[in-house]
Amino acid sequence: MPRSEEAVLARSAPKPGLLARLFGPSGPKPATPARRYTGPAKDAETGRLRAQLQQQIRSLRAKLNPQLLRVAETIAQKGPPTTDQDRAQMAIGLFLAQKKDGGDYLARLKQKLDEQKRRSH
Secondary structure, X not given: OOHHHHHHHHHHOOOOOHHHHHHOOOOOOOOOOOOOOXXXXXXXXXXXXXXXXXXXXXXXXXXXXXXXXXXXXXXXXXXXXXXXXXXXXXXXXXXXXXXXXXXXXXXXXXXXXXXXXXXXX
16 A cells, blocks of 8 residues: 555544543443353263362361461462561461460560560660
8 A cells, every 4th residue: 555545544534532532442341241151951970070079179178287278368368478577477476376385485475575675775
């Protein structure tokens, strides 16, 4: 296409309206809502496979450490720790969760840290 024809086509293209020039072109159409599954009916084989999969999931969960699950749930909800302070708090929390003294260790640890803090100032 010669250059003059491109110029003519470019000039003849309609200009966008005032709203489109001010706010930009309109966005894409909103997504259609999800539709219910209308495939073949669930048969006995599918139900058996589903029950087998659920049993495998239960057995895996029983083998996992519950503290590890709590940490994974926390990370999934809040996201991974991003600062050194967050990482240290998580590590200390995991360490203290392993203690079986009813919180006595935590109280002694806080007391020692407070004493060190007072001495450093």
